Amino acid sequence: MRGWILYKESKREVRPENYEIHSFLDAAKSDGIEISVVRPEQFELIVTKDDRDSILLDGKIVPLPDFLLPRMGAETTYFALAVIRHLEKLGVYTINSSSSVDLVKDKLYSHQILAEKSLPVPKTMLAKYPIDVELVKNKLGFPLIVKTVSGSQGSGVFLSEHEANFIDLMELIQATKSNMNIILQEFVESSRGKDLRVFTIGGRAVACIERSAKGDSFKANFSRGGLVKEIEITPEIEWLSTEVAKIFGLEIAGIDLLYDGEHFKVCEANSSPGFEGIEQCCNINIAKEIYNFIRVRLGMFDLV
Numbered sequence: 001m002r003g004w005i006l007y008k009e010s011k012r013e014v015r016p017e018n019y020e021i022h023s024f025l026d027a028a029k030s031d032g033i034e035i036s037v038v039r040p041e042q043f044e045l046i047v048t049k050d051d052r053d054s055i056l057l058d059g060k061i062v063p064l065p066d067f068l069l070p071r072m073g074a075e076t077t078y079f080a081l082a083v084i085r086h087l088e089k090l091g092v093y094t095i096n097s098s099s100s101v102d103l104v105k106d107k108l109y110s111h112q113i114l115a116e117k118s119l120p121v122p123k124t125m126l127a128k129y130p131i132d133v134e135l136v137k138n139k140l141g142f143p144l145i146v147k148t149v150s151g152s153q154g155s156g157v158f159l160s161e162h163e164a165n166f167i168d169l170m171e172l173i174q175a176t177k178s179n180m181n182i183i184l185q186e187f188v189e190s191s192r193g194k195d196l197r198v199f200t201i202g203g204r205a206v207a208c209i210e211r212s213a214k215g216d217s218f219k220a221n222f223s224r225g226g227l228v229k230e231i232e233i234t235p236e237i238e239w240l241s242t243e244v245a246k247i248f249g250l251e252i253a254g255i256d257l258l259y260d261g262e263h264f265k266v267c268e269a270n271s272s273p274g275f276e277g278i279e280q281c282c283n284i285n286i287a288k289e290i291y292n293f294i295r296v297r298l299g300m301f302d303l304v
Helices: 019-031 078-089 098-105 107-116 133-139 163-176 235-248 276-281 286-298
Strands: 002-006 034-038 043-045 055-057 067-070 124-126 144-148 157-160 182-186 194-201 204-212 227-230 252-260 263-270
Touching (some): 002 019, 002 078, 043 078, 067 078, 078 098, 098 107, 098 235, 098 263, 107 124, 107 235, 107 263, 133 163, 157 163, 194 235, 194 276, 194 286, 204 276, 204 286, 227 276, 235 252
Parallel strands (some): 002 067
Antiparallel strands (some): 124 182, 144 157, 144 182, 194 204, 194 252, 204 227, 252 263
């Protein structure tokens, strides 16, 4: 089985601290999988009726892989999406698909879809300049969350505790990035400084952890030093996470849930989720699980 991992760095450029890429490389080596890490910029795309000559890697025609594993998440550029789409058109199995990756990049649009499906999500509105502070206060109240439409690992997420610092933040954004798309979201107090990350593969919830922020931070991301512990996958957690993954067409997903009293709200879905925190406290090898799932999808499970 041969695969390409689409990432922002090539194999020789991957930094030692990139846990997930190294996990995929190690698991591939032990399982006899031929894997390469490639950057979008290494490709040339040509629209032609002769499909075989329509994609070049480092200027050369090379054998296509059995599968493509995009690992850029919210950082997926238009060109990277074009590469994924092109390989899909050539019959390469991609996990996740270009449409799913593109969909979950947009946090507002993904919330609109979840709300349409009657799933519990925080009340969310698109910021419009100049900001109508009274409207925001009446509809969302304070504290509230300010997010960029696209972002990952807690970047582009801010907590405004009071009206005054919300106004200051909005004035700063408008003065420096007036064209930035911002969403405003109700702050779920019962989930302050903690949330759940559920990892799903092929419609199954395979692991769940609680992430807790260190100190006074409200961001619980493991990549930002958050603490993690394994959590039992209850029927509600399993249904919410697998339903979100199904709605977005994600075969691999990291679903983030917020505590909402005795229940949960869906914070967001990630198409290229990290799993270092999960493997730290759960007895699971995520890379191997993903490769096993790909084998089943490709009908190559008998080669193991």
